[in-house]
Amino acid sequence: MKPILLTLGTALLLSACDQALIRQGSAPRPGFALVQDSTRHATGQDSVWHLSAAELDANAARVSALVNGKTIGPDRAVQVALMNNRALQAAYAELGLSGAELWGTALGSIPTLNLSVTNLGEEGFARTLEATLTTSLLELATLKPRKRMAEMDFRQAQLEATGATLALAYETRRAWIEVVGAFEAAALIGAAQGTADAGSELAAELGRTGAMNRADQAREHVFTAELAGERAQRKLEAQLAKERLIRLMGLWGSDINVNVPDRLPDLPHGVTARPDIERLALTHRIDLAAGRLELERIASDYRLTQATRMLSDIEIMAGAEMEREDGANGLSPVVDIEFRIPVYDTGNLNRRRGEMTYMRAANTLAQEAVNARSEARSAYAAVTGSYRVARHWQTEVLPLRREIDAEALRSYNGMLTSTFELLSDARDGLEAELSAAEAKRDYWLAEADVSAVIWGSVGGSQ
Amino acid sequence: MINRRQMLSAGAATMVAAGAAAQTRFRDLPEAASTDSPMTQVPPRPSVGVDYNPVVTLNGWSLPFRMNGNVKEFHLVAEPVERIMATGMIARLWGYNGQSTGPTIEAVEGERVRIYVTNRLPEHTSVHWHGLILPSGMDGVGGLSHPAIPPGKTYVYEFDLTKSGTFMYHPHADEMVQMAMGMMGLFIVHPRDPAFMPVDRDFAFLLAAYDIDPGTYIPRVAEMTDFNMWTWNSRIFPDIDPLAVSKGDRVRVRCGNLTMTNHPIHMHGYDFQVTCTDGGWVPESARWPEVSIDIPVGAMRAYEFDAVHEGDWAIHCHKSHHTMNAMGHDLPTFIGTDKRKLTGMIRERQPGYMPMGTAGMADMGMMSMELPDNTVPMMTGWGPYGPLEMGGMFSVVKVRAGLAADDYSDPGWYQNPPGTQAWEWTGELPDHASNDSPETRLTPRPTRDNG
């Protein structure tokens, strides 16, 4: 357990300096640079935060140019989703709110009383505190910690915004794979149906000449009809998958006139070896970062409690001096002796509470880290395994099927087998192609899942 | 198991002892002649022993022999062989001395023969001398007449030829498999009296059926009925040699059936009489004229005719599927089906698809399309006037004036004398009779013109 905590502890260093945070908080797009960096790193795509009507219009035009009447690849789909998905913009607005909060706290304009009180402790203590403290006193006493709280909220909001961005990117990529895979499958079923149609056509002709009885004709026809049903089903699945992609990309109106390729890309020559996938996951996962932040928050919470308990002059003075030096709001720190808070008396209990709370969070985080390691290994196993399966279909099964098709034709040529057998072998070949296509789709999905476990942005997939 | 092995070794010991005795008497085995050619090899007239007129085994040969005192010695070697059934098709069979069917054994009535049989097969074998009168212990039924010949061993059969006639030999140990694999041969005993039933040309062949799936090389030995290779001497049309005959010759054709069905062998251009079975010569008073003779399963027939009609005369089994090579028997009849739309649909997936059978199957004989490996088209062969559309048990009796007595080479296609060949009518057609009623109609007596 300890080494993990240690690792996490060092990771905590990622927190930027306060001033920078405050600058970020007051920026038009507070904290967004981190979101952009992470997103670019994880997905290779840009995330965009629109703030004005003009920006939105410009974005709409850009999106339209990217999709309207175009055949789009997975990267463009992800890019458009990041540009155009309104739920993501809503998540960014959350980040903005948090930034405003940070800014406000730093400026001291609006006391974040509830937040601070809630974080002070639980049950009756907080209420007692709430009842006995005046707003100004509390604000005075907790100005520094509250600012820290706001900073942490802000950092958490950053993580959440990043997480939402990566989740959207991931879901969009998966959706693109699903829709292209669905169209590829539908096309193969269509080809299989072509062979069945030929069988039906021949059966009808043989019925006309008197060479095939009604039962055998019906057998050919029902096969065709069933396959037509399956084809319709596959087409519907492809359509619905496409609609889901369109939703993720936030498209509507004429922009839904967007196309995807007929088939998924061929398999790459190999799978990228990722011996460090566990490390990547531990250092990159947004959910772990959030957990680390939570620890920090708890530590901070209870440090706050300690400080309260040790609300000695020195500490308060120091805090007041600091505030004065900051010159942020010009508060004159008046030490009120009545600010002898019961918190102090229950200090031991509170420390114990803090310890337990911290350990609970630490343990939860530790378990999440262990899970993350396992998920990383699973994803790597899945991508290498599904690659091997898809490769096997491509290099072993399909060549054999092609050989069978060639031999079926030779056999037909020699009047050794009938046209129906020729068609039946062709259909079997198409079924194998369908399986191969599905294996290829599974590989691409597994490939997408790898980045998901590294960035940990997704709940649904694992 | 132990008991069986003990029995076998005991039996083998007995034969080894007999073999040792033979070796002390004769020092060595006669040479085991072998050939890798599937072409007809006309045997030379015998230079030693009693004279006779050798038979011509179609796409086969006669086993050389040596005289050891008064005994005629042969050496048969049972072994795996590769037989070229036709150009483009090799069958991996079991046979004798390099070929299936095995070489023809020829001897003369009254002679004593000693036949060494060496087993180079992976399992035991034996040789049954079908139709010959001999001691029970020489009859070659494994386990009944004598122990089967183990792999690697040589057994000796020795007996007197008490009668002349048309016979054959084949294994009688794991008989089903070994015959399905091609083990058989002709055994001809010529009459001691050269004046008895003499002929100028004496042809011989064995009917054998194999089931060799298209694209494969080895027969399916478990097949009972659905054979696809109907062979004469393990050879199929178009590569069965013709029967070249000089006009005026007295001709005998000997035919034995080691398939599991009967074959009505039909020869065009002649009527003829059966003069011999594997039971012996048929008395003249018991013969009747035929143009087809049914060769029963496990039986032999010899028929004779005077080759007075020049020409190219088909000779074939009259079961029409037996003059086909490998084909499917589950094909729908496509006669009259319009495949124009279908063709486009199938070519979406199989660009090489050719529609066939709409007007019958003759297009198969015309086209040469890619077939599975080691497969001869179901109907094939070309004559001077077009495709023959045949396969399997089909050849041509070629009667020509002035062929040399020992000339069995293919004289080429017959030139029909002017006015003796069917010709195309290009004039106006008279009304032809037609009847759409299935009722019996009595034909009125022709009205005679008494003027």
Ligand SMILES: [Cu+2]
């Ligand atoms: Cu036949």
